[in-house]
Amino acid sequence: MKNPQCSSSSCSSSFVFRCGPLLAALMLVGGCAVGPDFKAPTPEAPADFSAWHGGSAELLDAQVRDAAGTPLGWSAFGDAVLDALMAKALAANRDLQTAALRFAQSRVRRRQADAERGPQLNASAAAARQRQSEVGSATRLIDALNPSNREQLIGALSEPHNLYQAGFDASWEIDLWGRVRRAIEAADAEAAASQAMLAQVQLAVQSELARNYFELRTAQRQLRIARADIAAGEETLSLVRARADGGLTTDLDVRRQAAQAADLRARLPQLLAQEAQASNQITLLLGEQPGAMQAQLAAPADGSASALPDLSPGLPSEVALRRPDIRRAQAQLHAATSRIGVAVADLYPRITLGANFGFESVGSRSFGEWGSRQWSIGPSLQLPIFDGSRRRGTVTLRELQQQEAAVAYQQTVLKAWHEIDDALSAYAAERQRHEQLADKERQSRDAWELARVRYEHGLTDFLVQLDAQRTLLQAQRDQVDSVGRLAMDLVMLTKALGGAAEPNPARP
Template identity: 45%
Template sequence: MKHALLLMAMVGLGACSVGPDLQTPRAALPASWGVSVPAGSTLAARLDSHWWAQLGDPQLTALVEQAAAANFDVRVAANRLEQSRLLRQVTGSQQVPGISAATGYTRERNSGVGLNDPSGQAGKAPFERWSTALDASWEVDLWGHVRRAVEAADAQVALSAAQRDGVQLSIAAETASNYIRLRGVQARLAVARKNLEIARQSSQLTQTRFDNGVTTNLDTANAAAQVASIEAVLPVLGAQQDRLINALSYLLGKPPQALSAKLIKPRSIPHPAPDVPLGLPSELAQRRPDIRQSEAELHRATAAIGVAMADFYPRISLGASLGMQAQHGADLGTWSSREWSYGPSLYLPIFQGGRLTGTLELRQRQQQQAALNYQRVVLGAWHEVDNAMHDYAAEKQHHQALQRAVAQNNIALSTARARYAEGAVDFINVLGVQRSLLATQSELVDSATEAALDRVRLYRALGGGWPVQADFPHAKSLDLAYPGR
């Protein structure tokens, strides 16, 4: 009865845990974003989990989803997550008793001048030893040493999950950005080829006028130089196109030029939907992987303080053994061959030379660092969202102004070429308008590319769209995959 009461008291004490619980610092986030959206756009209340689909390009959507499955960085991050889950399983196994079985047989002969053997024939005859036993051991977690260690392991699982989500978000954003840049380069190639055709027509016109004695070779030389300068741009843009296709191939885990046949055909630059999916500032901490990662780091550091504090207290382990031992195999299993033992053992740290105190202070400083890092990451996330939103709004205005400039330059070029054909203006006027049109058309393509890239940056700043997964289980509800091992 006394032994049972003692055991119940130990189990009751096992519900205690020393050390602080997690207290997440107050996030410095506003109640609303306080930013305006571009004309023609509206604020969406919720961020679509598949944000890349909002860019309106099925081929881009397919590439992002393929990269999420095939990219090597994503697969490495997923492997690290599985490792952390297995480590958590190993740590959690300390919460339950360990049971093992052993059996053995030996044939022995003791020294004739040493200890007597059980037969009383010291050193004169060999003897046999048969044994089998079932052993159990369990450390009573009086001060929460194991529970805090499991809590830290849970935090490590959450940290690894956030790291995996961060890699997925980065790969998705990088894939989308490279695809957008590829379509932008292809659009610039189309602009250059169209302007090359116009420049060649102008060169032919000046040559005809020169042959008729209407103009000088200065006009023909200027026209030929314009043709050559545009031709010089084409191989540079072609090389950029090849590099971007290779970059996408790498992100999808494929060899160089593996996607050339699929991507070489030009498509329009992705045009995002008008809805701007900001969501609520309070949701940012759950969406952004870096914020969840820093919170998990803080949780792990907080739990480590509890482990360090529990090391100051005594530890009690319970052990028991039930088995049989005999000199002859025929006797093994008889009632007389039985043997057993049970009892507690106590470990008490009396003098450790400052190791325990130093470890505790170190863990406390690490927790303070993790708390400061959490606040830094949250503030940085707020800045990223604000900057991304303003950049996107400004680029939309820039794009609209460039559209007007291109339209006016097209009118100016048609007028200048007609008047040059009539001899009313010099070719230098036509050349100037051609150059202005090429420049504004190229700027318009760059602006469309940058607007789409700004939208990707905004999605990334908002934390992307992978749903938060349950990678932070409570220790008591974890289902061990291999119980008893």
Template identity: 45%
Template sequence: MTAVRTLMSSASRLAMVGALLFLGGCTVGPDWHEPTPALPLAFSPPVGEAATSRMDAAAADPEWWTIFGDAELSSLERRVASMNLDVAEATTRVAQSRAERRMVGADQYPSASANASYARERASPNGVLGLLGTTQPQSAATIANGGPGFGPTSLPGSSGSPAFDLWQYGFDASWELDLWGRVRRAVEASSAEVEATADMRRGVLVSALAETARDYLQLRGVQAQIAITQQNLDIATHSLSLTKLRFSNGATTNLDVANAAAQVSAIQAGLPALRKQEAQLINALSFLLGAPPRALATELAAPKPIPPVPPRIPVGLPSELARQRPDIRSAEARLHEATANTGVAVADFYPRVVLGGSFDIQALQFSGLGSWASRQYGIGPSISLPIFEGGRLHGALELRKAQQKQAAIVYQRTVLQAWHEVDDALTAYNAAQNQRSQLLETVRQSRIALATAQSQYVEGAVDFLNVLSVQNQLLSVQRAQTQADTDTDLALASLYKALGGGWQSEFPVEAETERKSDIETGRAPASETLGELAANGWQR
């Protein structure tokens, strides 16, 4: 019979363990399903007359700025990924979210702690020890050696219960059985938070890359404006010399000389504002690279032509937006997080089972700590079941469900906004090209008109006011044409930003190497070491 009972007891334990393992595989709450955004199969052609540079369905290059064929721009873009302070800050946020996920994930495993203590204690004979009366008084030494009589009558007279030493050491361990998947859902939510934070960092990188391109293209545009102004200043100066010569020969009046001098001064007056814009844009690029003001002045001072746009621009397919746009990826991760948090709220309605255990050595004398007889232990499960929470659990569940609905709406809105931005950027790029084409012809005709007016003025066929009018018109259309060239490049940069251009699954290895080089040479903050760089997850 004893053997049978033992066998039945073992079978019961195995059945209980099997049931717990089976329940451990359960996960309550809604499961995550990746959403499928409603996007067209191809982008719609831009509004207006088709321009020369058109979109192509080929996949867009993450390093889209290389289509401009400008080595200086490519160099700046490579450096900004490793030196931009906004990107560095976003990287620390990724490290924080990963640390939080590690903290949440610790609940999946048992926890254990060791302890040791010593205390000099005295129990009150008028307290609960009054329920433990003795038959005869004992001395303090007897009680300290573990003898009987520990109670209110332990000592005669008013001395009461004696003081004693209590030595103890041991360890405790506990482990919550994740029967309903509460911890797993929490880890899932925390992992989704890491994904969202990582995509936010990508968004910061995309914005920094686009801003670098915009500032650089604007800089080249301003430098082109300066060159045009200088050219027109040379023309006006030549006209002034010609007018003075004609005045000295009696062929004209002092009015023409004054008008010519005023034209020279008016053109010169536009240069300081352009120089200011040039300096501000160089400083803006320096800031994007985490450098002090004027750090790039020598590197960028030499003017270069405004980069031309290619005849074909690869934009990919609309379905790729969900994978390339960091804001869409982040919104999707937030929806995943909200879904997992709903599962955590559902699991809170179910019982929690915690396996706990402790083992201690306790003795009234220090010498007794080495005795096996001084051991004490306890092991067993504990179960807690919420019965009445005043509506807290129901409120938490409704909150999580509402947050999940909100995250779904945010995701839908983000996808729709991305679609609108791409469509608007395509239209803006097409319109900028058409405007530039028209202005190129206007500039060509204005140059012919100025040469004709100057020739007729020398021959005395027209007065100097005609020359001034045509010259002002040429200066105006040249500036407009240069601005149109710049706007076309800026529209292309905005288009690739709308497409999520610059997004990469990992940060560029070359950029990481440059960042490490900056740290080693002291150009990066001294508090950041190579070990900290790796710990902060510079590469995902």
């Protein structure tokens, strides 16, 4: 075989030597990235929680004004059953699993964006049996030469033959304007937004679980009180009947007490329904079937409520660091800003370095021999000239989307402070109500004891004792309801403050 004038290695070396300065210059230019750089906004925050308060100043609890330190976590409630339910929810909740999978998908998309930074390598191979047309474009050269053996040449060229090809190609886009870097930056921000969404779903699931748990315990305490009241009412009815049989009172008192006992019994079905609904909501959050956790959710033997922790919302300036919705909105703003750079980079030329090497042979005998080799190396330029303002329109669209994300971020921060103020006001109002209801229960109990003694000594009629008993029972129910509401208000306040700085065990 005749030696070629230029070998593959010498030609490629010569090309690199001639184009080396140009490639070096392009690499230096590739250090810049077009489009705006993202600067994380600093969310506004008051000096203290009382500075941004809507409504009456009477709802500004001193405990809130002077609060600092570490915010509440779910373990602060000191309830072992609640802690166990929280742990199970993090492992079994379907919504949380969905959010974890979406976070994992965002991580994969980030790796896909990063893959564009390096070269792309492909290998190919083909074997085909083919025939060329006798009247196709390949016959033009023969017609131009007008040889005497034209038909013989055409017959030889159009005869079926085997074609074998194999090789590989490589390409690498020089990121002159930072298109790939901005795309990676956007993918990073989207992954951060997905991670914040995962934390947001976790907080929502935990808050809903805690709220339903305290609703369940409140219904169970109301049931315990109702059953005790029914038993006491039946006992009182027996005593009134005995006094009526002895002529010490009238049948009117008997009927009044019987109506009171019936009213107490009528409260049971509604309380039982509330208990069942709260229990089902808990099992749904834990991915269990209805009734699967009856033993674990059974009422405590003593019927007492868990002691509520002291309020500690922490510092207002740290709220943005804890609330996952604010972190998510900021990450979405970051992603929208980065996409502007991707769109702007598409307005400029793209330079791609390419190379390929392979073998091609008609027939299998010479396939793979050095003479059957073919190769090419060099840059390619893609220069946008006219596209009907499509690329320019994409830039404008990305800028508008970035402005929309900025407005959404501001709205998220504003909404967060409204939620915090609402939760603080609700908690402070319930604390004040709870104190008054506790005093009402004490006074009602003293009034009932006095009315009972006076009735037993014949100093008053039974209606006075009955009214005092009704007032006491209602005060007890209100007190139990207030304890439950205080717990649920603390749950909503913990959610509004973004939860405590606890580790997130839910990882994809």
